[in-house]
Amino acid sequence: MGEKVLMKGNEALAEAAIRAGCRYFFGYPITPQNEVPEYMSRRLPEVGGVFVQAESEVAASNMIYGAACAGARVMTSSSSPGISLMQEALSYIAGAELPCVVANIVRGGPGLGGIQPAQSDYLQATKGGGHGDYHLFVFGPGSVQEIVDITMEAFEIADRYRNPVMILSDGVLGQMMEPVEFPDHYEPGNIPKPWATTGAKGRPRNIITSLELDPVKLEQHNIALAEKYKKASQELTRHEEYMTEDADVVVVAYGTTARVARAAVDRARKAGVKAGLFRPISLYPFPSGALFDLATRAGAFLTVEMSMGQMVEDVRLAVNGTRPVHFYGRAGGMIPTTREVYGEICKVVEGRV
Amino acid sequence: MRKVFGRPNALTSAPTHYCPGCTHGIIHRVVAEVIDELGVLDRTIGIAPVGCAVLAYDYFNCDMIEASHGRAPAVATGVKRVLPDRVVFTYQGDGDLASIGMGEIVHAAARGENITVIFVNNTVYGMTGGQMAPTTVPGQRTTTSQSGRDISTAGYPIKVCELLATLGGAAYIARVSTTSPANVARAKRAVKKAFQTQLAGDGFAMVEFLSSCPTTWGMTPREALKWIDEHLEPYFPLGEFVSRGRAS
Ligand SMILES: Cc1ncc(C[n+]2csc(CCOP(=O)(O)OP(=O)(O)O)c2C)c(N)n1
Ligand code: SF4
Numbered sequence: 001m002g003e004k005v006l007m008k009g010n011e012a013l014a015e016a017a018i019r020a021g022c023r024y025f026f027g028y029p030i031t032p033q034n035e036v037p038e039y040m041s042r043r044l045p046e047v048g049g050v051f052v053q054a055e056s057e058v059a060a061s062n063m064i065y066g067a068a069c070a071g072a073r074v075m076t077s078s079s080s081p082g083i084s085l086m087q088e089a090l091s092y093i094a095g096a097e098l099p100c101v102v103a104n105i106v107r108g109g110p111g112l113g114g115i116q117p118a119q120s121d122y123l124q125a126t127k128g129g130g131h132g133d134y135h136l137f138v139f140g141p142g143s144v145q146e147i148v149d150i151t152m153e154a155f156e157i158a159d160r161y162r163n164p165v166m167i168l169s170d171g172v173l174g175q176m177m178e179p180v181e182f183p184d185h186y187e188p189g190n191i192p193k194p195w196a197t198t199g200a201k202g203r204p205r206n207i208i209t210s211l212e213l214d215p216v217k218l219e220q221h222n223i224a225l226a227e228k229y230k231k232a233s234q235e236l237t238r239h240e241e242y243m244t245e246d247a248d249v250v251v252v253a254y255g256t257t258a259r260v261a262r263a264a265v266d267r268a269r270k271a272g273v274k275a276g277l278f279r280p281i282s283l284y285p286f287p288s289g290a291l292f293d294l295a296t297r298a299g300a301f302l303t304v305e306m307s308m309g310q311m312v313e314d315v316r317l318a319v320n321g322t323r324p325v326h327f328y329g330r331a332g333g334m335i336p337t338t339r340e341v342y343g344e345i346c347k348v349v350e351g352r353v
Numbered sequence: 354m355r356k357v358f359g360r361p362n363a364l365t366s367a368p369t370h371y372c373p374g375c376t377h378g379i380i381h382r383v384v385a386e387v388i389d390e391l392g393v394l395d396r397t398i399g400i401a402p403v404g405c406a407v408l409a410y411d412y413f414n415c416d417m418i419e420a421s422h423g424r425a426p427a428v429a430t431g432v433k434r435v436l437p438d439r440v441v442f443t444y445q446g447d448g449d450l451a452s453i454g455m456g457e458i459v460h461a462a463a464r465g466e467n468i469t470v471i472f473v474n475n476t477v478y479g480m481t482g483g484q485m486a487p488t489t490v491p492g493q494r495t496t497t498s499q500s501g502r503d504i505s506t507a508g509y510p511i512k513v514c515e516l517l518a519t520l521g522g523a524a525y526i527a528r529v530s531t532t533s534p535a536n537v538a539r540a541k542r543a544v545k546k547a548f549q550t551q552l553a554g555d556g557f558a559m560v561e562f563l564s565s566c567p568t569t570w571g572m573t574p575r576e577a578l579k580w581i582d583e584h585l586e587p588y589f590p591l592g593e594f595v596s597r598g599r600a601s
Contacts (some may be wrong), residue, residue, distance in 0.1 A: 024435060050434045054427070055460035062424035062457070066431020069418050070398075074431070092421050197416035197432070199396035199439045207410045209401075209419035 002184045009144045010035035010077075010174040013103055013167070014043065016151035017075050021188035022101070023049035024074040026063035028056055028082060031115045032171035033105035036077040057082040061089030061102075068098035069208050071196030073155050073188065077103035080121050081112060083129075090164055091130030094225075095210030099158035101151070102136070103167045105174045108333040116333025117170035117256055122310035125166050126284040133222050135229050136166045137236060138284040140254040144178035146281070152186065157236065159191040161228060168283060170306070172256045172335065233285035240279040241294070243269065247276030248299040249348045252291070252315050254280045257304050257336060264341035275345045283311070288318035300348050301325045304341055306334070324348075361385035363394050365414045374574020376564040377405060377473060379531045380540075381412055384444070384471055387544045388415070391552065397440040398432050400425040404446035405479040413444075423454020426461035429468045440551060442469040447488040448478040451511050455487075458517070458559075465522025465556035469547045472513060472559055475566040476585065483569025487511045490588050495569070510588065514561050518594040524556035526595040530563040530586065532578040539591075546596070555598030563589055 007015070014036045017025075025040040041051040054060035060076050067074040078086065083104045093100060104125060108118040125138045137157055141147045147169060154165040197206050212218040243265055244250055253261040258279040268275035278294060278301075280287050295301070300323055303312040312327045319325050328344040330336045346352075360366065363385035371377045388394050394415055401409040403422035410417030420428040425443035433441045450458050450472050461468065477495055478484040485495040485502060488510045492501040502510075514528045525547050529540035540562065547558035563585045565577035572580060 024431075026431065052430065052434060052464075055456055058424070059427040059430075059457050059460065062421065062427035063431035063434075065420070065424075066400075066418070066428035066433075067435045068431070069428070070432045070435035072435040074435075088421055089424070096419075197398050197418050198436060199398060200416050201395040205414065205416050207417045207419075209410060209417075211407060211419050 002182050004179040004181050006177050007144060007180050008035060008175060008177050009147050009169060010105065011039050012144050012180050013077070013147050013151050013169065014039035015182070016148040017101065017155070018043055018047060018049070019182055019186055020073065020152040020155040022073040022075050022155060023047065024067045024072050025049070025076065026052045026054050026060040026067070026074070027076045027078065028054050028060050030079045030082045032107060032174055033077050033079045033103065035174065036103065057085035058088065061086035064100050065089050065093050065098065068093060068100045069197045071193040071198055075101040075103070077105065079105045079107045080109050083121065083124070087130035090136065091132050091134060092210050093164050094134035094136065095132060096208050097162040098164070098208070099162055100164050101154045101158055101167065102164060103169060106168060106170045108331065114333045115171065117172045117335060118306045118331065118333055119170065119255060119257065120307040120310065120331065121168065122283065122305070122307060125168055126286070126314070134225060135284050136164045137161065137232060137282070138166045138168060139281060140168045140283050141173065141281070142255055142258045142279060144173070144176060145180045147173060148180050148182060156189045159189060161232060163228065168255065170256055229285070236282050237285045237287040237289070238281045239287040239290055240281060242277040242279070244276035244278060244294060244298065246274055248274040249302055249345055250276045250278050250294060250298040251302045251304055251341065251345065252278045252280070252311070253304040254283060254311065257306055260336055260338055261304050261341055263338040264345060267338060267342045268345045273345060273349055280311070286314045286318065288314070291315065291318040292320065295319045295322045298323060302344055302348050303327050304336055304344070305329045306336070307331055361389045363388040363414050365412055367411045369412055370408060371405065372568040374565065374567045374577065376531050376562070379537060380471065380473055380562050380564060381409070383531070383537065383541045383544055384442070385413065387541060387548055390545065391548055393440045393552070396438070397442065398436070400429050400441070400443040402443070402445040402449040404449045406444050406446060406473065407480070409444050423449050423452070424457055425449070426454065426457040426466065426468070426470065430461055430466050433466065433468050437467070440469070440548065442471060442548070444471045445473065446479065447472070447474045447476065447486045451487040451513050459520070462517045462520045462523045462557045462559070465524065467551055467554055467556060469551045470559040471544070472561040473564045474513070474561055474589070475564040477566050477569050479566045479569055483566065490584060512589060514559070514594045517559060522557050523559070523595050524598040525550040525558035527593045528561040528563065528589060528591050530581055530591060532581050543593070550598040553598055
């Protein structure tokens with residue numbers, strides 16, 4: 001690994017993308033992600049890349065579609081209202097099976113909402129978001145270093161599966177400065193893209209489309225996509241466990257909330273309460289298997305989110321009624337405190353919920 | 354024996370789904386002949402729209418991409434920025450380009466995006482059954498303006514060439530029709546210039562075709578062509594609006 005540098009989450013995300021071989025960025029300003037396009041507009045020309053400030057997120061996401069068709073490593077970033085506008089293109093990109101990376105620096109909603117951190121786009125991100133039967137692969141990093149690692153890997157995953165990958169971050173992770181290391185030498189996977197529309201010189205022509213008017217063929221396409229997601233659920237799920245071995249109560253949280261939850265678990269342990277943390281890192285595919293296994297040992301679960309309860313649906317599905325699943329959420333840009341989460345852990349342990 | 358007439362290499366042998374007498378067919382042929390004459394077929398990438406030309410990717414014999422409704426200029430931007438030495442064109446109807454995709458076309462032109470746009474203006478939404486379009490002329494009957502377009506409630510048709518001609522990034526803008534052999538010849542010259550503009554790296558180029566939709570207009574093909582000359586051309590004058598590239 002290279003030397004440690006102190007970086008903001010958003011800038012680290014941009015730099016990681018460049019290190020991963022991303023040379024094209026199309027985006028539109030929105031708080032709290034502006035550091036990403038600003039960094040890209042400065043850095044990409046230095047490395048022979050292209051930055052385009054699009055006229056809207058609708059256009060930016062369709063530029064991504066075009067650049068992905070041309071075989072490039074390409075990304076965009078935005079925040080909740082902008083991500084909503086990208087859903088059309090993401091559906092087409094997933095339908096046409098093209099690789100790209102999208103970062104959502106989530107802010108509170110609905111509507112224009114606010115600019116403070118939130119996790120209220122979980123369902124939009126993990127369940128498809130746009131029309132049709134498709135999924136993005138979604139990751140929720142919990143530190144600046146993890147933002148770097150996941151962003152770099154996201155391009156490999158996107159190329160390997162020919163599927164868009166979304167990184168869910170927020171204003172806390174985006175603005176936070178932490179020491180990070182970038183790998184000294186990194187060789188992009190260079191997975192061949194014989195399907196790309198680059199001009200048909202010396203080969204049969206390529207067509208990229210998500211249109212299929214024959215329902216038999218369109219069903220086959222949907223089945224093939226479902227098989228891809230199933231394969232991904234075996235290969236891409238990841239999570240982290242902390243003090244779960246003997247836990248009476250396991251907090252389930254990702255990203256910013258997982259940092260708070262971990263501090264609350266430490267506090268509980270000091271007070272003699274057997275608490276643990278299950279931190280999903282892949283949000284789609286969701287680490288359901290690991291969570292189900294844990295349910296054979298853990299007493300109860302407490303899902304903590306910066307939303308009124310979205311990931312908790314996946315936690316309940318994974319635990320499948322074998323253990324109680326409780327929920328604590330703050331919304332609109334409010335961040336749960338260690339004290340609050342500790343209080344909720346105690347309530348679960350004391351059977352007060 | 355010398356072959357004097359045949360299918361351009363830039364068209365596949367697939368029979369098109371266009372209605373009899375629809376001028377989409379002639380426009381395809383004009384574009385394809387130009388691609389052949391410029392010898393760029395194997396480095397051309399075309400972007401099909403949502404509209405009657407949605408299946409253009411089955412007809413143009415080059416790499417093709419199907420875009421979402423109105424977004425072809427953004428998709429073309431993505432392709433061209435990655436592959437600046439390739440030839441990139443979009444093929445779009447008036448609902449696609451001048452309604453849902455107005456933002457994308459205006460900004461592609463403003464940026465001087467080095468692409469070629471073939472704009473097929475038949476003043477209706479052909480594919481969805483002939484609804485009013487942003488280019489439907491005052492008084493024109495469509496399925497959503499059944500007593501004729503009423504400008505007091507539906508506003509005015511948009512003259513796209515005139516609009517885009519105000520933008521610095523537009524290097525070549527022309528309006529043509531295919532209502533006579535002479536007009537087809539003029540149209541072909543314009544399309545050639547629009548591709549040459551791109552090859553010279555001069556910026557954004559667009560050719561608008563006044564096109565017929567005999568099916569939803571409720572006319573015979575011959576009546577439809579006459580209607581273009583008599584009712585559309587006065588509102589949408591033919592000619593070059595911008596020609597400032599090295600290519601011209
Ligand atoms: C987002 C979206 N909205 C609406 C449609 C339905 N639609 C399909 S084609 C079309 C109109 C096309 O009209 P035009 O661009 O004028 O082309 P034409 O069919 O006349 O050649 C519409 C509205 C769609 N496919 N996608
Ligand atoms: S509906 Fe109109 S535009 Fe579409 S193919 Fe038929 S005649 Fe042509």
